[in-house]
Amino acid sequence: MSCDVMAHILMLNLSSELQQIKADTVNLAKKLEALEDSKRKILGENLGGCSAEELHSLEVKIEKSLRTIRGKKTQVLEQQIAKLKEKEKTLLKDNEDLREKGILEAPLVVPTLNCVAPLPLRDAPEPVKSDVETELYIGLPGRNRCSNRPSG
Numbered sequence: 001m002s003c004d005v006m007a008h009i010l011m012l013n014l015s016s017e018l019q020q021i022k023a024d025t026v027n028l029a030k031k032l033e034a035l036e037d038s039k040r041k042i043l044g045e046n047l048g049g050c051s052a053e054e055l056h057s058l059e060v061k062i063e064k065s066l067r068t069i070r071g072k073k074t075q076v077l078e079q080q081i082a083k084l085k086e087k088e089k090t091l092l093k094d095n096e097d098l099r100e101k102g103i104l105e106a107p108l109v110v111p112t113l114n115c116v117a118p119l120p121l122r123d124a125p126e127p128v129k130s131d132v133e134t135e136l137y138i139g140l141p142g143r144n145r146c147s148n149r150p151s152g
Contacts, residue, residue, distance in 0.1 A: 041058055
């Protein structure tokens with residue numbers, strides 16, 4: 001074979017490969033556009049041209065995705081709760097060990113959330129009665145709030 005024939009065959013092969021690359025590029029561009037259109041619809045954009053059937057199908061897909069996401073979120077939160085409960089058990093055991101060794105004297109009391117009882121004052125005089133009542137509340141208005149006054 002002559003060099004001219006070899007060059008011509010090489011050019012035909014390159015031309016064929018180039019045409020295939022162009023066709024692949026066009027196909028990928030179409031797929032990309034379809035994916036972008038699908039993404040816009042999932043985000044609730046450009047829904048004007050959708051039929052009732054397309055909108056129903058989109059709704060079903062989104063609801064399925066939400067169930068999957070919520071299931072994963074629940075799983076993650078349950079794992080976090082389990083880890084925190086294990087940590088709590090470890091800390092309670094550590095506290096008990098310290099109490100047995102005499103390092104920690106009394107069990108710790110954890111106040112309830114948003115409700116802190118006032119500390120009793122030693123040798124405090126009796127409160128003076130007045131016509132004006134004042135209360136200190138901790139918490140948001142309209143909710144079950146805790147007062148700083150002793151009950152009773």
